[in-house]
Amino acid sequence: MPNPRHGKRNAEASPTLSAPSRHSRGGGARTAPRHRRAVERVAELHRKVRRQRTDHAHKAALALVRDYDQVAHERLSIANMVRAPKPKPAPEAPGSFLPNGAASRAGLNRSILEVGWGVFLGILAQKAESAARIRIPVDPRNTSRTCPECGHVDDENRDGEKFQCTACGYRDHADRVGAWNVALRAGLVLPDVA
Ligand SMILES: [Zn+2]
Incomplete structure (x- = not known):
């Protein structure tokens, strides 16, 4: 699913936003309505961007529950849920999905960054319930x-995107490691006991 750059497109579509203040200097009675129109237009654009982001999160969550019977993710603390979403991609994002390509096809990561984890997981919970899918929140501690x-368990195991175990030498992409740990905790994959 292609992910349109909502914010950018709307910004480009509104070149008239800066015009009213320039033309209204000394305009007397005409200033107020023009200004109000500009303010209303800005508010409308904000609503539109927010709606598009939420729509996108709904689509990504729907794709997830359509393709999978069970979805595991890191449990969000209440503090994380009420906190405003971070504007930048967080390497320690509180959640992981198996990186088998399905998640990126659904535009999942982008959607989560757009609306934040709390909003996304709320939407996912609704979709999972209505589709009778199983959602498994797991303990988020030390998954990375x-x-x-x-x-x-060692801080030194991870260096940015690289994971290399200081004990056994196991190497993988840090995102895959996080996802595997979530899946292991959810009981979706069995630990290798060989
Ligand atoms: Zn190891």
């Missing part, structure tokens, strides 16, 4: 620092 191979 735990080796999915040997269980060793």
Whole structure:
């Protein structure tokens, strides 16, 4: 699903926003209505961007519950849910999905960044319930620092996108490690005990 750049498109579509103040200097009675129109237009654009973002999150969540019977994610604390979404991609985003391509096809990461985890997980909960899908929140502690191979927990295991276990040498992309740990905790995959 292509993800339109909502904010940018709307910004480009409103070149008239800066015009009223320039032309209304000394305009007397005409200033107020023009100004109000501009303010209303800005408010309308904000509403539109917000609606598009939410629409996109609805579509991504729907794609997820359509394709999967069970979805595991890190449990969000109340503090995380009420906090405003961070404007930048957070490497320690409180949640992971198995990186098998389905998530990126659904524009999942982008949607989550747009609306924030709290809003996205709320939408996902609704979709999962109405589609009779199982949603499994798991303990989010140390999912990015735990080796999915040997269980060793160490800050040093992770360096940005790279994960390398200081105990057993297991290497993988940090996002995959996070997703595997969530899946392991949810019981969706079995630990390798061989
Ligand atoms: Zn290890």
